Amino acid sequence: MKSCFYFSRLTSVLVLAIGLAACGDHSLLAKDDTPVLGEKNIRNLIPSRVQNRLSWAKDIQQIMDELKIERSKQNVCTIIAVVDQESNFVANPQVPNLGRTAVEEVNNRLEEKFSDKLGERLGIPVAKYFQDVLKTQPSKENSYLSQMKKVKTEKDLDVLYRQIFDYMTKHYHVSAFTDAARLVGQDIAEKMNPINTLGSMQVHIHYAKAHERNNLNINDLRDDLYTQNGGLYYGIHRLMQYDAKYSKQIYRFADYNSGMYSSRNAAVQQALAKLTETKLDLDGDLLLYNKNEDVQSAKSQSEIAINKLFAQNGVVITAKQVRSDLKKEKEVDFENTQTYLALKSQYLEKTGKKLAYAIMPQVVISGPKLSRDYNTNWYASRVNTRYESCMRRAK
Known part of the structure; x- marks a missing residue:
């Protein structure tokens, strides 16, 4: 998601520190005397099936340090578990049947989605124009709709939508509508783009915008989320940058x-x-x-x-x-x-009892990227299984 790996054999903090030093990692200790992991130790906690484990580990270490997150095994395994669940450690993973699903959404729910975002008065005519653009531009032989059928990854589809909306903002005349200002510049592109969760940790674009680094515009921010480091940065930020007194991860x-x-x-x-x-x-x-x-x-x-x-x-x-x-x-x-x-x-x-601090929320998960509806308990349990496997590797 083959080098020396001491965790399974070490029996004391002192021996662990020596082992870490032998592996070339820092022998630092956290406040509770647990080891602070270095990049090689982090690599060894990432599932062995993952390609470029050391590269992922370097980025995880760098981001945790940047965000001042302690590199304990619990924190590292929390991050690894979510990345593995969301993408199996692929920065821009392929989504099965993504092109077909995208075309079905366009064919079945186009007017509904545009009306929901723009109101019926503007949404319905814009949706009809959008459908015409899909079928005829940039050429009938290589239409946006035919390109949509072939997309394999979220980034492919995201970039294609941006191209379509860029074409629309340059060619669609909206002077007859009082809400014409909504179609100026990138506003319609960002408002109507259905790709809302992005990258290896599936971070919502609204969250990334609220915590954006490097003063990026919206398209550059989206592109950053599809990189290994960018997907990790915003995902780790979303996962770890808030204090909660949970007894279980x-x-x-x-x-x-x-x-x-x-x-x-x-x-x-x-x-x-x-x-x-x-x-x-x-x-x-x-x-x-x-x-x-x-x-x-x-x-x-x-x-x-x-x-x-x-x-x-x-x-x-x-x-x-x-x-x-x-x-x-x-x-x-x-x-x-x-x-x-x-x-x-x-x-x-x-x-006569204390209020429970936390229970499992009862939320149904649905969306075009899922083959069927799931719930939060299913998701959390799947991630927790990966977390426990990681913690066993860390012993």
């Missing part, structure tokens, strides 16, 4: 699939459901969000349940304060809010 793997702190927040929903005898989706989202990940004004069932619980039990926290606290649900600071602390107190008082 499987919850971090669940978060990687369903959103930061979704495992913690699902535990909140489970407690609310029990205390209020309300049926709640344990999806890890305490608020409602639109497709741009902005908070909606409407109250979620979880927010309604919290307000109900506090009202019934004389907890003096206003609905306005609850909403303010819930807006921190994607942060560790949520655990210090009045709402979270009051819920912990209520749960202990009513059940």
